[in-house]
Amino acid sequence: MSNLTNKKIPSGLDPWNTLRAHTDARIGLGRVGDGLPTERLLEFQMAHARARDSVHMAFEPNSVRNQLDGLDHAILDVHSAAPDRPTYLQRPDLGRLLDEDSVAALGKHAGDYDVAFILADGLSARATHDHAANTLKLILDHLGESWSVAPVTLATQSRVGLGDEIGAALGAKLTVMLIGERPGLSSADSLGCYLTWGPRRGRSNADRNCVSNIRPAGLNPEKAAKKIAYLMVESRKMGLSGVALKDNSSNPELIEG
């Protein structure tokens, strides 16, 4: 619940603000003439400013790397073919391709892995900075020893499709990408997770499973990690991902394995 909901209308402008308990929607805002009271206006502007800052914040792979200190896997930086943020925002096709240096760097680590984890900026570097490393560690805690894990990649100017290129270059059967989601007005730090079995160029969203809204005020990282680990296990068992892979992780009996 956003702080918006908890704030009292300052001057009793709208006696129905109790209805705000039922929804996070911006109801019962009061009015001044036809317009918004000043505090409501500024609240909106602050929410929008935070969301925009999340979109434009530079991704700092080293900040994520530091949080992964002690991890048992190599960590690689990769970059999409979109050189900067303005290009990234207008050319989603470039955000799905690797730049040349990254292709070369991944080639040196090519192998035969069960899974490749990718931590990517997407549309909210803030989400990745704040929640990606923690979520990854929680997923690894659930997985156990039977998984061969590729080097973890930290991807800059990345769209979801970039994971297909990375997974294919590394030789991974499955990719698990944690990526900043398009910020909503009240959810600037929301992380998404995409699982793709058999990653290769040309995969579509129908081939993936998505766990969305990962953030402390949404689906918290602990619950998300459990769900993701479940989907990984099922994906490996069935040899697929996407619409045919259903999320039954709310049934605790199914989590082990």
Next chain:
Amino acid sequence: MQTGAPFSFERFTFPDLKTLLAKASPLRSGDLLAGLAASSDEERVAARFALADVPLKRFLSEALVPYEDDDVTRMIIDDHDADAFAPVSSMTVGDFRNWLLGDDATPEALKHLAPGLTPEMVAAVSKLMRNQDLIAVAKKCHVVTAFRNTIGLPGHLSVRLQPNHPTDDPAGVAASILDGLMHGSGDAVIGINPATDSPEAMIELLKLIDEVRERIDIPTQSCVLAHVTTAIDVMARNAPVDLVFQSIAGTQKANESFGITQAMLAEAEDAAKGLKRGTVGNNVMYFETGQGAALSADAHEGIDQQTVEARAYAVARKYSPLLVNTVVGFIGPEYLFDGKQITRAGLEDHFCGKLLGVPMGCDVCYTNHAEADQDDMDNLLTLLGVAGCNFVIGVPGADDIMLNYQSTSFHDAMYLRSVLGLQPAPEFAAWLRKMEILDQHGRTRPQLDGQAAQNLLAWSGAA
């Protein structure tokens, strides 16, 4: 259909109509993404010079997507009304712009002309127009539709009340409906985007709206914006469906990506009309469109973003809709980069729709990764109000917490009605007065402690 001679202006040549239209289009990121935009400002204006000399008749002989391959093209050609076209049939695109701005293009003349125009003609002339031209001509196009109230009358502005909730929680939806009604919104439709597209979810939400509508006798219509096939399903189960919703686009391939056919739309229209739930009219369809939709489905057939959008209005027109809504900034900056591009697109879409005889409204909106903010929305909203837009969107505080984008708010609609002296749909305005929501000056000044307001509150509390 044959392809005619190439087009040229000075040192620039354009091999076909599709290329010419794309190069003449005002700059936008979606055409750059598709590789269709002019490569310089000079080429863009040269294309406009060449386009100005193209006879309107040429659009009837050179299809942008072959007739054999595309059912939208077939609809455009087969339904073309040659008699209606006659008054402008000898004009070029440039002549047509002059005529549209002139005094001979009266509201009556434009109404009679509409069935004689194709979307490509309308898109073409829009590319020769400045924003003020788009506004001036659209204002002369009156497209009036009706169901339980009358929408699109000159001097009126309706609002879709959009009470979305991330989990379709009835109490949450009801609270937003209440808030909207008390701000004078909801005459276009009370329309919910469901979080889950299932018959059961749709029926539950329809019943929720229908109950409040009947309980306090609101002269408006409801809609749950599920897929057309879901609507057909629940109509067969006697659910209280007023309007059938569907997203549509300007090519057969794009419509297939939405999982729809023309036959489905016809079936849905027939079924909804058969329910006879309208009181003052029986326009039962609600369509949404938006520039970039075809390209994002990789189904634009090499047509520029604005022209292919106009083709969607030909699809809409066939099914006599109550409302057509261009959701102009929803799709993101790779299609419309900033406030300037969103503004231009909103005015183009409204103009093209109105000229084709479609009851056009606009979801003036943006996402957080676009270069736009509420000032841009204020500007476009005001311009559309001046242009006579049939309806806009009302979301609590402009923040749609389910679809995660920013639209316009109940307050924004009050502002627009107030500064331009626009009234809600007449039947709905009478109800608002009875409910003590509109005061004697026509302003939205709800009496929150009045009996009517308390009745609404009681309903919402029970939901």
